[in-house]
C-alpha cells in the first residue's frame with residue numbers, strides 16, 4: 001500500500017520507529033506546485049516530515065505546521081498536517097532549480113539556505129498554539145529536524161527524508177524514517193540501533209519497488225522485534241473552503257474591502273496550497289462589508 005505511515009516500537013519500548021512511503025503524496029506536491037527537481041526534493045522532504053508528525057495528533061481538529069525560512073533561493077517552505085494524515089504544502093519559488101551537488105544529489109541545502117529558522121507550530125486548539133523554533137543546521141531538512149527534536153525533546157532522534165526525482169520530473173520514490181528514544185530508554189541498545197541505521201539503505205530510493213513500508217522497517221530492524229502500534233494513510237489534501245476565504249476577506253477590514261469594491265469591483269483569491277480560485281462579485285463583497 002502506497003502512502004502509508006506505520007508507527008511501531010521495539011519489545012523493550014525504548015524507541016519509537018516510524019516509516020512512511022510518501023511517493024504519491026510528493027507526486028501531488030509536484031503536480032500542484034509544478035516544482036523543479038530541487039524544489040520537489042525540498043518540499044517533498046518537508047511534506048514527508050509533516051506526514052510523520054501526524055502521529056502526534058489524536059484529535060480530529062488538531063494540526064501541526066512546519067515552517068522553514070532559510071536564506072536560500074527557494075524562499076519559505078510550509079507543510080501542514082492534520083490528524084487524518086492530510087498534508088498541504090507551499091513553497092515561495094517552486095520554479096527555482098539548482099545544479100546537483102558533486103555527489104549528484106539534489107542541492108536542497110542551497111535551495112533552502114543554510115542560515116535561517118525552523119518553526120514547528122502545534123495547534124491543539126488551546127488558547128495559544130505550541131511554538132518551537134531552532135536554527136537551521138544545513139538546510140537539508142532531515143538534519144534540521146534531527147536537531148529540532150534533539151533540542152525540543154532532549155532525546156536522541158534520527159530523521160531520514162528522501163525524494164527521488166525521475167528524469168521526466170515525476171516522483172520515482174519518496175519516504176521518511178523517524179526513530180526516537182522514548183523516556184527511560186535502554187541505553188545499552190544504542191550501539192545496536194546505530195549499527196542497524198548504518199545498514200539502512202538510502203531512504204530516497206527505498207520505495208521504487210513499492211514494497212510495504214512496515215516490511216522494510218522490519219527487515220532492517222529485525223533484532224528489535226517491532227510491534228505495530230498504528231498505521232494511517234497520508235495524502236495531499238487541502239482543506240480550504242469558500243467559508244474560510246470569506247473569513248480571511250472579512251479579516252482585511254472595512255477599509256480594504258471598500259477599496260476592493262470601489263477600485264476592482266470584484267475579488268479573486270487563490271489558495272496558496274492547492275491553487276483553487278475563489279471569485280467574489282461586487283455584490284458579494286458589499287454583503288461581506290455590510291455584515292461587518
Ligand SMILES: [Zn+2]
Pocket residue numbers: 238239240271272273274275276
Ligand atoms: Zn486550498
